[in-house]
Amino acid sequence: MLFRRIYQFMIVYAVFLAILLVVKKGLSLSDYVIPGLSLILETAVQMSAGFFTDVMDTLSVAILGQGISIFLAFFVGILGRKSSWAGSMIRVTAYNIQAYPIVALAPIIFILLGDGFLSRLLIAAMICYFPLLLSVLGVMAAPVEDIEHFYIATGRMRWQLEVKIRAFENLSKLTTVIAGSATLAMAGTIVAEFIAANAGIGYSIRIALYQSDLAAILTALFMIGIVISVYQGILETLGEMVKAKWGSENKGVLL
């Protein structure tokens, strides 16, 4: 799964690069607009190490932001699973807030918190929090009657057991959403770095943009793609391992 993600990205990146070069050739564009392959490779050799460090910096913020979002999404999702008025209010509020483009709030965060680590972290967490929350709320608010009936009928049902049953019955959905939210967290961090941060790959791309250095931007995109593919691949592999060990869908021949 990990290698599949990497080579899939490589294929997409190569196609994208080929299209750029065809456009360059077809329209006879100068190296200033679209650099040639040799210039791209030369820039890549020069800047890869620095960009890799920047991507890792961005990724570390994204991972932390994603971790915070996952924790918050489960916390609020568990609170909001009940059909009580409080649960309904949490669900309605979450649905309404997620409809608002959170990234538009980024300038306010930078004004209040400055352009350091905390702003990047908060924006990354906010961007991947709401899709996660909606999925967790959906899972936690849907009873698994075929399993829960026994525990309710015999008076054994506790909130911890209810959450455990619903989470395990939806392991596939939850692991997919968590793996998918990695991209959102990374996008959130990069957007934050574009706007006002002073570190990370988004910040480096902003500098390259001001210098109209497409070769540097292409190198940065390659680095982002490789690192996010590896990170998502690891998350998916972990998800598969969890599903294989705990999931209710792992049927097999017993005897």
Place this chain on the structure above:
Amino acid sequence: MRLECSGLNFAYPESETMVIQDLWFAMDGPGFHAVFGPSGVGKTSFAKLLANYRDRPELPIQTSGIGTILYSYNLERLPGWSSTGRHLDRICPADRQDLKKELIDIFQLGPVLGARFSQLSMGQQNRMNLIRYLLQDFDLLILDESLANVDEKLRQAILLAVKELFSHKMFLYISHNLMEVARFCKDILVLTEPSREKPSKIVSGQDDTRISVLEKPSLDRIMLEVMSAF
């Protein structure tokens, strides 16, 4: 022990079609009683109403000598995060360990205790589910197709063993197997479709307590009586 129903009517919310109409019957004493009828006649709806009738005081259902009512059905599942044996250990009261072992032997589930629920066949799943209900405190246990997908020989053995081990409890057995119901049950409540305006009725079953030579004429008479009731 007495279970009585005096003029029960039921329709699902926002539906004008009656599922149960003017149902009157009484069942007395412990043992195996049955609810029988064609598909869609309201057997499961009735069973669910009965299981929760104390939450709905407007329902004309009365019981005496019946405290806890449990309802089990054939689509229930055990959680998949550990083996079925571990689940049984967790839900079995400390003073019923011997009963648990005995039931596992009777239900022939010993070899699959280490397996997860999803790895069992449908018949094994239903047997496993039934065992955990039998280990609980109950006075009336409703078995809604709880032995579906179990082969006939084993099903008969299980029914007879449960009748013997839980002779002081009341069971309401819902099944589509007419011969089984006629042979092993005491009172058979035959439900009819409300649209046919034919009242539901109680037919006395053979209530066998051991596997013996079939009394065919008697069984035929009961089955005929049941069939002509709907």
